Amino acid sequence: MKIGVLSIQGAVSEHLSHIARCDVEAVPVKTKETLCEVSGLVIPGGESTTIGKLIEISGLAAPIRERAHSGTLALFGTCAGLVLLAQEVLDGTKNQPKLELMNTRVKRNAFGRQRESFETKLEVKGFTSPLVGVFIRAPIIVEAGEDVEELARLPEGIVAARQGNLLAVSFHPELTDDRRMHQLFVEMCKVI
């Protein structure tokens, strides 16, 4: 099994090394050909508008949508990746590009100027001890459908959630040594 990291923008190498340390082959994904080889794809943080436009232009968006719908690809969206997975983006840019896969309504840059970047401990469903989340101009899920399982929340809203083969977090799990979020994604990819 191989897991890909969308290699357009963001902390690609950190995601690749976290996955490799979960004993799974990790590959950067830039083309449709490489996408075909992977069971799961991480969509890293960055700028959701830029990443969204580039995946449309490169022809990756359509196969990502198709395979996610047919259940043959697991997706892990972190920060900007969580925005791209959402059905609805509040205050997005005009023509905000989206994959529209997760039954979520998302607010971008949800923590305001004072808390643009911060770290905090999170209680994550299924984890036996708290996880440190690194939030960088992070989005939140303000509303989620019944089919979405909430995994962690802050007072502002949901910051980690799962819906079938889709996993999304507001923070940057690749920027700490804690690999539990990536391990959870690896387990999801194994049953794809």
Ligand code: GLN
């Ligand atoms: N604010 C960015 C966006 O909405 C996300 C920031 C990040 O990925 N660190 O695209």
